[in-house]
Amino acid sequence: MSEPAIELRQAGYSLNGTRLIGPLNLQIERGETLVLLGESGSGKTTTLKLINRLLDPTEGEVVVEGRSTIDWDPVRLRRRIGYVIQEVGLLPHLSVAGNVGLVPRLEKWSSQRRHDRVEELLRLVGLPPGEFRDRQPHELSGGQRQRVGVARALAVDPPILLCDEAFGAVDPVTRADLQGEFKLLAEALSKTVVFVTHDVREALALATRIAVFTHGVVPFIGTVDEFRIDNTAAVAALRELQ
Protein backbone atom coordinates (compact mmCIF):
# COMPACT_ATOMS: atom_id res chain seq x y z
CA MET A 1 0.00 0.00 0.00
CA SER A 2 1.29 3.49 -0.80
CA GLU A 3 2.09 5.83 2.05
CA PRO A 4 -0.95 7.57 3.55
CA ALA A 5 -1.68 11.17 2.56
CA ILE A 6 -1.89 12.20 6.19
CA GLU A 7 -0.80 10.37 9.29
CA LEU A 8 -1.17 11.30 12.96
CA ARG A 9 1.40 9.50 15.09
CA GLN A 10 0.68 9.70 18.81
CA ALA A 11 -0.30 13.28 18.06
CA GLY A 12 -1.76 15.42 20.82
CA TYR A 13 -2.46 19.04 21.54
CA SER A 14 -2.52 20.65 24.97
CA LEU A 15 -3.34 24.20 25.90
CA ASN A 16 -2.24 25.60 29.27
CA GLY A 17 -1.58 22.12 30.56
CA THR A 18 -4.97 20.74 29.55
CA ARG A 19 -4.86 18.09 26.87
CA LEU A 20 -7.49 18.91 24.27
CA ILE A 21 -6.82 15.99 21.97
CA GLY A 22 -4.73 12.89 21.78
CA PRO A 23 -2.72 10.95 21.73
CA LEU A 24 -4.20 10.15 18.32
CA ASN A 25 -3.14 7.62 15.71
CA LEU A 26 -4.87 8.08 12.38
CA GLN A 27 -3.95 7.17 8.85
CA ILE A 28 -5.78 8.93 6.07
CA GLU A 29 -5.34 7.21 2.72
CA ARG A 30 -5.04 9.04 -0.58
CA GLY A 31 -8.40 9.67 -2.22
CA GLU A 32 -10.53 8.73 0.76
CA THR A 33 -12.97 10.95 2.62
CA LEU A 34 -12.45 10.59 6.34
CA VAL A 35 -15.24 12.17 8.35
CA LEU A 36 -14.37 13.31 11.87
CA LEU A 37 -17.68 12.96 13.68
CA GLY A 38 -18.45 14.14 17.18
CA GLU A 39 -20.07 16.74 19.36
CA SER A 40 -18.72 20.26 19.45
CA GLY A 41 -15.72 20.50 21.73
CA SER A 42 -14.65 16.93 21.04
CA GLY A 43 -11.45 18.02 19.30
CA LYS A 44 -12.36 17.66 15.63
CA THR A 45 -11.48 21.19 14.59
CA THR A 46 -8.26 21.13 16.61
CA THR A 47 -7.27 17.96 14.77
CA LEU A 48 -7.96 19.66 11.44
CA LYS A 49 -5.80 22.62 12.43
CA LEU A 50 -2.93 20.26 13.25
CA ILE A 51 -3.02 19.06 9.64
CA ASN A 52 -2.65 22.49 8.01
CA ARG A 53 -0.38 23.70 10.77
CA LEU A 54 -2.65 26.42 12.10
CA LEU A 55 -1.59 24.61 15.28
CA ASP A 56 1.51 22.58 16.05
CA PRO A 57 1.12 19.32 17.98
CA THR A 58 2.42 19.49 21.54
CA GLU A 59 3.22 15.77 21.44
CA GLY A 60 3.78 13.21 18.72
CA GLU A 61 3.73 14.31 15.11
CA VAL A 62 1.48 14.90 12.15
CA VAL A 63 2.86 13.72 8.82
CA VAL A 64 1.53 15.17 5.58
CA GLU A 65 2.72 13.63 2.31
CA GLY A 66 5.56 11.90 4.07
CA ARG A 67 6.85 14.92 5.92
CA SER A 68 6.18 16.06 9.47
CA THR A 69 4.19 19.31 9.57
CA ILE A 70 6.89 20.99 11.66
CA ASP A 71 9.31 20.40 8.78
CA TRP A 72 6.90 21.99 6.29
CA ASP A 73 6.96 25.70 5.63
CA PRO A 74 3.42 26.54 6.82
CA VAL A 75 2.71 28.66 3.74
CA ARG A 76 3.80 25.91 1.31
CA LEU A 77 1.89 23.30 3.29
CA ARG A 78 -1.32 25.32 3.30
CA ARG A 79 -1.15 26.00 -0.42
CA ARG A 80 -1.28 22.21 -0.89
CA ILE A 81 -4.34 21.92 1.33
CA GLY A 82 -7.73 23.42 0.46
CA TYR A 83 -9.59 24.66 3.53
CA VAL A 84 -13.33 25.22 3.77
CA ILE A 85 -14.78 26.52 7.03
CA GLN A 86 -18.30 26.96 8.29
CA GLU A 87 -18.69 30.69 7.87
CA VAL A 88 -16.73 30.14 4.66
CA GLY A 89 -14.55 33.13 5.45
CA LEU A 90 -15.06 34.70 2.05
CA LEU A 91 -13.23 38.00 1.99
CA PRO A 92 -16.11 40.48 2.05
CA HIS A 93 -14.23 43.18 0.12
CA LEU A 94 -13.50 40.93 -2.85
CA SER A 95 -15.86 39.71 -5.57
CA VAL A 96 -16.56 36.03 -6.14
CA ALA A 97 -13.83 35.97 -8.79
CA GLY A 98 -11.46 37.79 -6.42
CA ASN A 99 -12.06 35.20 -3.73
CA VAL A 100 -11.79 32.14 -5.95
CA GLY A 101 -8.72 33.55 -7.70
CA LEU A 102 -6.97 34.56 -4.50
CA VAL A 103 -4.65 31.60 -3.99
CA PRO A 104 -3.70 31.58 -7.71
CA ARG A 105 -2.91 35.28 -7.24
CA LEU A 106 -0.72 34.45 -4.24
CA GLU A 107 0.93 31.82 -6.43
CA LYS A 108 1.56 34.56 -9.04
CA TRP A 109 -0.46 33.06 -11.85
CA SER A 110 -0.97 35.30 -14.89
CA SER A 111 -4.30 37.13 -14.95
CA GLN A 112 -5.46 35.19 -18.04
CA ARG A 113 -4.73 31.85 -16.42
CA ARG A 114 -6.46 33.05 -13.25
CA HIS A 115 -9.50 34.19 -15.21
CA ASP A 116 -9.81 30.85 -17.00
CA ARG A 117 -9.38 28.90 -13.79
CA VAL A 118 -12.06 30.94 -12.00
CA GLU A 119 -14.52 30.30 -14.86
CA GLU A 120 -13.73 26.59 -14.78
CA LEU A 121 -14.14 26.34 -11.01
CA LEU A 122 -17.39 28.29 -10.89
CA ARG A 123 -18.87 25.97 -13.52
CA LEU A 124 -17.57 23.00 -11.53
CA VAL A 125 -19.47 24.08 -8.41
CA GLY A 126 -22.60 24.93 -10.37
CA LEU A 127 -22.42 28.72 -10.45
CA PRO A 128 -22.66 30.16 -14.00
CA PRO A 129 -19.59 32.46 -14.23
CA GLY A 130 -21.38 35.14 -16.27
CA GLU A 131 -23.88 35.61 -13.50
CA PHE A 132 -21.70 35.14 -10.46
CA ARG A 133 -18.09 36.11 -11.03
CA ASP A 134 -18.57 39.81 -10.30
CA ARG A 135 -20.95 39.48 -7.37
CA GLN A 136 -19.94 40.46 -3.86
CA PRO A 137 -20.19 37.82 -1.11
CA HIS A 138 -23.09 39.64 0.58
CA GLU A 139 -25.10 39.27 -2.62
CA LEU A 140 -25.02 35.48 -2.37
CA SER A 141 -27.25 33.01 -0.53
CA GLY A 142 -25.72 30.78 2.14
CA GLY A 143 -25.55 27.84 -0.25
CA GLN A 144 -23.93 29.92 -2.98
CA ARG A 145 -21.35 31.17 -0.52
CA GLN A 146 -20.49 27.60 0.42
CA ARG A 147 -20.08 26.76 -3.27
CA VAL A 148 -17.73 29.69 -3.69
CA GLY A 149 -15.85 28.50 -0.58
CA VAL A 150 -15.40 25.05 -2.15
CA ALA A 151 -14.33 26.57 -5.48
CA ARG A 152 -11.77 28.71 -3.68
CA ALA A 153 -10.38 25.71 -1.80
CA LEU A 154 -9.94 23.85 -5.11
CA ALA A 155 -8.32 26.78 -6.90
CA VAL A 156 -4.75 25.53 -7.22
CA ASP A 157 -5.84 21.89 -7.32
CA PRO A 158 -4.51 20.88 -3.89
CA PRO A 159 -4.37 17.12 -3.28
CA ILE A 160 -5.94 17.51 0.17
CA LEU A 161 -9.14 19.24 1.29
CA LEU A 162 -10.01 20.04 4.88
CA CYS A 163 -13.63 20.93 5.56
CA ASP A 164 -14.84 22.20 8.94
CA GLU A 165 -18.63 21.98 9.18
CA ALA A 166 -18.47 23.16 5.60
CA PHE A 167 -22.20 22.90 5.02
CA GLY A 168 -23.27 23.67 8.57
CA ALA A 169 -24.75 27.08 7.91
CA VAL A 170 -27.22 26.23 5.14
CA ASP A 171 -30.79 24.94 5.09
CA PRO A 172 -31.35 21.14 5.01
CA VAL A 173 -32.41 20.94 1.35
CA THR A 174 -29.45 22.96 0.06
CA ARG A 175 -27.28 20.99 2.42
CA ALA A 176 -28.30 17.65 0.91
CA ASP A 177 -27.64 19.03 -2.58
CA LEU A 178 -24.22 20.31 -1.58
CA GLN A 179 -23.30 17.02 0.07
CA GLY A 180 -24.22 15.01 -3.01
CA GLU A 181 -22.33 17.30 -5.37
CA PHE A 182 -19.35 17.54 -3.06
CA LYS A 183 -19.04 13.76 -2.85
CA LEU A 184 -19.09 13.41 -6.64
CA LEU A 185 -16.60 16.25 -7.01
CA ALA A 186 -14.17 14.87 -4.43
CA GLU A 187 -14.29 11.44 -6.06
CA ALA A 188 -13.95 12.79 -9.59
CA LEU A 189 -10.95 14.89 -8.61
CA SER A 190 -9.62 12.08 -6.36
CA LYS A 191 -9.01 14.43 -3.44
CA THR A 192 -8.07 13.27 0.02
CA VAL A 193 -10.74 14.85 2.19
CA VAL A 194 -10.92 15.30 5.95
CA PHE A 195 -14.42 16.46 6.77
CA VAL A 196 -15.48 17.63 10.22
CA THR A 197 -19.14 17.43 11.18
CA HIS A 198 -21.42 16.80 14.15
CA ASP A 199 -24.18 15.55 11.85
CA VAL A 200 -24.40 11.74 11.63
CA ARG A 201 -26.43 11.85 8.42
CA GLU A 202 -23.84 14.05 6.79
CA ALA A 203 -21.11 11.67 7.88
CA LEU A 204 -22.98 8.70 6.39
CA ALA A 205 -23.59 10.60 3.15
CA LEU A 206 -19.98 11.63 2.60
CA ALA A 207 -17.62 9.24 4.31
CA THR A 208 -15.36 6.52 3.05
CA ARG A 209 -14.51 6.04 6.72
CA ILE A 210 -15.75 7.67 9.90
CA ALA A 211 -13.65 8.57 12.94
CA VAL A 212 -15.74 9.19 16.02
CA PHE A 213 -14.40 11.84 18.40
CA THR A 214 -15.21 12.08 22.10
CA HIS A 215 -13.22 14.21 24.53
CA GLY A 216 -10.26 14.44 22.19
CA VAL A 217 -9.83 10.74 21.50
CA VAL A 218 -11.12 8.40 18.81
CA PRO A 219 -12.94 5.37 20.25
CA PHE A 220 -14.02 4.21 16.78
CA ILE A 221 -12.70 4.42 13.26
CA GLY A 222 -14.13 2.38 10.41
CA THR A 223 -16.17 2.27 7.24
CA VAL A 224 -19.76 3.42 7.02
CA ASP A 225 -20.95 -0.18 7.17
CA GLU A 226 -18.85 -0.88 10.25
CA PHE A 227 -20.22 2.29 11.84
CA ARG A 228 -23.79 1.11 11.31
CA ILE A 229 -23.24 -2.13 13.27
CA ASP A 230 -20.60 -1.12 15.80
CA ASN A 231 -21.52 -1.49 19.44
CA THR A 232 -19.07 0.93 21.03
CA ALA A 233 -20.97 3.19 23.42
CA ALA A 234 -19.88 6.36 21.62
CA VAL A 235 -21.02 5.05 18.24
CA ALA A 236 -24.32 3.81 19.59
CA ALA A 237 -24.94 7.19 21.23
CA LEU A 238 -24.31 8.99 17.93
CA ARG A 239 -26.59 6.62 16.04
CA GLU A 240 -29.31 7.41 18.58
CA LEU A 241 -29.11 11.05 17.56
CA GLN A 242 -29.74 10.25 13.92
Place this chain on the structure above:
Amino acid sequence: MSLFDYLVQHRVDVALRTLQHLGLVGVSVGIAVTLGVPFGIIVARHLQFRTPVLAVANVLQTIPSLALFGLLLAVPVIGLGARNAIIALVAYSLLPIIRNTYAGISGVDPAVREAAQGMGMTDWQLLRMVELPLAAPVMLAGVRVAAVIGVGITTIAAAIGAGGLGVFIFRGLSMVDNSVIMAGAVPAALLALLVDGGLHLIERKLDWRVR
Protein backbone atom coordinates in the same frame (compact mmCIF):
# COMPACT_ATOMS: atom_id res chain seq x y z
CA MET B 1 -16.67 97.62 8.21
CA SER B 2 -18.95 94.67 7.56
CA LEU B 3 -17.60 91.11 7.42
CA PHE B 4 -18.31 91.00 3.68
CA ASP B 5 -16.38 94.20 2.99
CA TYR B 6 -13.48 93.00 5.10
CA LEU B 7 -13.35 89.67 3.26
CA VAL B 8 -13.45 91.35 -0.14
CA GLN B 9 -10.75 93.80 0.83
CA HIS B 10 -8.49 91.17 2.35
CA ARG B 11 -9.36 88.30 0.01
CA VAL B 12 -5.75 87.49 -0.90
CA ASP B 13 -4.71 87.48 2.74
CA VAL B 14 -7.71 85.30 3.71
CA ALA B 15 -6.99 82.88 0.88
CA LEU B 16 -3.32 82.59 1.87
CA ARG B 17 -4.17 82.08 5.53
CA THR B 18 -6.71 79.41 4.56
CA LEU B 19 -4.06 77.57 2.55
CA GLN B 20 -1.60 77.94 5.40
CA HIS B 21 -4.23 76.58 7.79
CA LEU B 22 -4.92 73.63 5.54
CA GLY B 23 -1.21 73.03 5.10
CA LEU B 24 -0.61 72.85 8.86
CA VAL B 25 -3.47 70.38 9.29
CA GLY B 26 -2.42 68.34 6.23
CA VAL B 27 1.21 68.02 7.28
CA SER B 28 0.31 67.16 10.90
CA VAL B 29 -2.31 64.57 10.00
CA GLY B 30 0.06 63.12 7.41
CA ILE B 31 2.76 62.67 10.05
CA ALA B 32 0.22 61.33 12.54
CA VAL B 33 -0.99 58.70 10.02
CA THR B 34 2.60 57.67 9.30
CA LEU B 35 3.24 57.18 13.02
CA GLY B 36 -0.21 56.15 14.19
CA VAL B 37 -1.08 53.41 11.70
CA PRO B 38 1.98 51.26 12.52
CA PHE B 39 1.29 51.80 16.22
CA GLY B 40 -2.33 50.75 15.69
CA ILE B 41 -1.22 47.61 13.85
CA ILE B 42 1.29 46.72 16.58
CA VAL B 43 -1.35 47.23 19.25
CA ALA B 44 -3.83 45.04 17.33
CA ARG B 45 -1.24 42.26 16.95
CA HIS B 46 0.25 42.47 20.45
CA LEU B 47 -2.47 43.19 22.94
CA GLN B 48 0.03 43.71 25.78
CA PHE B 49 0.90 47.09 24.19
CA ARG B 50 -2.71 48.20 24.01
CA THR B 51 -3.06 49.72 27.46
CA PRO B 52 0.23 51.68 27.55
CA VAL B 53 -0.01 53.00 23.97
CA LEU B 54 -3.63 54.07 24.24
CA ALA B 55 -2.97 55.55 27.68
CA VAL B 56 -0.19 57.78 26.37
CA ALA B 57 -2.29 58.85 23.37
CA ASN B 58 -5.22 59.53 25.69
CA VAL B 59 -3.16 61.68 28.03
CA LEU B 60 -1.79 63.71 25.10
CA GLN B 61 -5.35 64.28 23.96
CA THR B 62 -6.43 65.70 27.31
CA ILE B 63 -3.78 68.44 27.54
CA PRO B 64 -5.42 71.77 26.66
CA SER B 65 -4.03 72.98 23.35
CA LEU B 66 -2.85 76.36 24.59
CA ALA B 67 -1.03 74.65 27.46
CA LEU B 68 0.64 72.19 25.08
CA PHE B 69 1.76 75.02 22.80
CA GLY B 70 3.16 76.75 25.89
CA LEU B 71 4.99 73.64 27.06
CA LEU B 72 6.53 73.08 23.63
CA LEU B 73 7.53 76.75 23.54
CA ALA B 74 9.91 76.07 26.41
CA VAL B 75 11.75 73.37 24.44
CA PRO B 76 14.78 75.13 22.87
CA VAL B 77 14.74 73.54 19.40
CA ILE B 78 10.99 73.97 19.01
CA GLY B 79 10.16 77.49 20.15
CA LEU B 80 7.59 79.58 18.34
CA GLY B 81 5.96 79.01 14.98
CA ALA B 82 4.80 76.24 12.67
CA ARG B 83 7.13 73.58 14.06
CA ASN B 84 5.57 73.95 17.50
CA ALA B 85 2.06 73.83 16.07
CA ILE B 86 2.75 70.74 13.96
CA ILE B 87 4.20 68.79 16.90
CA ALA B 88 1.17 69.63 19.01
CA LEU B 89 -1.26 68.79 16.21
CA VAL B 90 0.45 65.43 15.62
CA ALA B 91 0.07 64.69 19.34
CA TYR B 92 -3.68 65.37 19.17
CA SER B 93 -4.17 63.39 15.96
CA LEU B 94 -2.48 60.24 17.23
CA LEU B 95 -5.25 59.01 19.49
CA PRO B 96 -8.09 58.80 16.94
CA ILE B 97 -5.75 57.30 14.35
CA ILE B 98 -4.18 54.66 16.62
CA ARG B 99 -7.50 53.82 18.23
CA ASN B 100 -9.35 53.41 14.95
CA THR B 101 -6.57 51.42 13.29
CA TYR B 102 -6.60 49.08 16.27
CA ALA B 103 -10.41 48.89 16.30
CA GLY B 104 -10.60 48.34 12.54
CA ILE B 105 -8.09 45.52 12.52
CA SER B 106 -9.39 43.76 15.61
CA GLY B 107 -12.89 44.04 14.15
CA VAL B 108 -11.99 41.76 11.23
CA ASP B 109 -14.11 38.60 11.40
CA PRO B 110 -11.98 35.78 12.89
CA ALA B 111 -13.41 33.40 10.27
CA VAL B 112 -12.03 35.63 7.53
CA ARG B 113 -8.63 35.78 9.19
CA GLU B 114 -8.57 32.02 9.70
CA ALA B 115 -9.56 31.38 6.09
CA ALA B 116 -6.82 33.72 4.89
CA GLN B 117 -4.20 31.97 7.03
CA GLY B 118 -5.59 28.61 6.00
CA MET B 119 -5.06 29.41 2.34
CA GLY B 120 -1.41 30.11 3.02
CA MET B 121 -1.14 33.87 3.33
CA THR B 122 1.98 35.19 4.98
CA ASP B 123 1.59 37.65 7.85
CA TRP B 124 2.35 40.51 5.53
CA GLN B 125 -0.15 39.34 2.90
CA LEU B 126 -2.80 38.94 5.58
CA LEU B 127 -2.22 42.52 6.68
CA ARG B 128 -2.02 44.03 3.22
CA MET B 129 -4.70 42.05 1.42
CA VAL B 130 -7.20 41.38 4.18
CA GLU B 131 -6.84 43.35 7.40
CA LEU B 132 -5.99 46.81 6.07
CA PRO B 133 -8.62 46.85 3.29
CA LEU B 134 -11.28 45.66 5.70
CA ALA B 135 -10.22 48.13 8.38
CA ALA B 136 -9.88 51.02 5.93
CA PRO B 137 -13.29 52.65 6.49
CA VAL B 138 -12.84 52.64 10.27
CA MET B 139 -9.25 53.88 9.97
CA LEU B 140 -10.31 56.69 7.68
CA ALA B 141 -13.02 57.71 10.14
CA GLY B 142 -10.18 58.18 12.65
CA VAL B 143 -8.27 60.33 10.17
CA ARG B 144 -11.40 62.40 9.63
CA VAL B 145 -11.83 63.00 13.36
CA ALA B 146 -8.14 63.93 13.64
CA ALA B 147 -8.39 66.37 10.72
CA VAL B 148 -11.51 68.09 12.01
CA ILE B 149 -10.01 68.46 15.49
CA GLY B 150 -6.85 69.73 13.78
CA VAL B 151 -8.71 72.46 11.91
CA GLY B 152 -10.08 73.69 15.22
CA ILE B 153 -6.82 73.55 17.14
CA THR B 154 -4.88 75.23 14.35
CA THR B 155 -6.90 78.41 14.87
CA ILE B 156 -5.33 78.61 18.34
CA ALA B 157 -1.85 77.97 16.90
CA ALA B 158 -1.91 81.55 15.58
CA ALA B 159 -1.20 82.57 19.19
CA ILE B 160 2.29 81.06 18.89
CA GLY B 161 2.96 82.54 15.48
CA ALA B 162 2.13 79.51 13.35
CA GLY B 163 -0.20 81.50 11.10
CA GLY B 164 -3.46 80.16 9.70
CA LEU B 165 -6.95 81.59 10.01
CA GLY B 166 -6.53 82.13 13.75
CA VAL B 167 -4.47 85.19 12.85
CA PHE B 168 -7.70 87.07 12.04
CA ILE B 169 -9.37 85.87 15.21
CA PHE B 170 -6.56 87.07 17.48
CA ARG B 171 -6.19 90.27 15.48
CA GLY B 172 -9.94 90.92 15.78
CA LEU B 173 -9.86 90.21 19.52
CA SER B 174 -7.11 92.76 20.11
CA MET B 175 -8.87 95.31 17.85
CA VAL B 176 -12.25 94.50 19.42
CA ASP B 177 -13.57 94.15 15.86
CA ASN B 178 -16.15 91.45 15.24
CA SER B 179 -15.78 91.55 11.46
CA VAL B 180 -12.10 90.69 11.70
CA ILE B 181 -12.81 87.88 14.18
CA MET B 182 -15.45 86.51 11.83
CA ALA B 183 -13.07 86.75 8.86
CA GLY B 184 -11.07 84.01 10.61
CA ALA B 185 -13.86 82.14 12.35
CA VAL B 186 -16.24 81.68 9.41
CA PRO B 187 -13.68 80.29 6.94
CA ALA B 188 -12.29 78.05 9.71
CA ALA B 189 -15.75 76.65 10.42
CA LEU B 190 -16.40 76.11 6.70
CA LEU B 191 -13.01 74.44 6.35
CA ALA B 192 -13.89 72.00 9.14
CA LEU B 193 -17.17 71.13 7.41
CA LEU B 194 -15.43 70.71 4.05
CA VAL B 195 -12.69 68.48 5.44
CA ASP B 196 -15.31 66.40 7.23
CA GLY B 197 -17.49 66.07 4.13
CA GLY B 198 -14.61 65.38 1.77
CA LEU B 199 -13.08 62.66 3.91
CA HIS B 200 -16.52 61.21 4.47
CA LEU B 201 -16.92 60.81 0.73
CA ILE B 202 -13.59 58.98 0.44
CA GLU B 203 -14.60 56.84 3.39
CA ARG B 204 -17.73 55.73 1.57
CA LYS B 205 -15.72 54.98 -1.56
CA LEU B 206 -13.44 52.68 0.42
CA ASP B 207 -16.26 51.00 2.25
CA TRP B 208 -16.70 47.45 0.97
CA ARG B 209 -19.97 47.21 2.92
CA VAL B 210 -21.82 49.68 0.69
CA ARG B 211 -20.57 48.38 -2.65
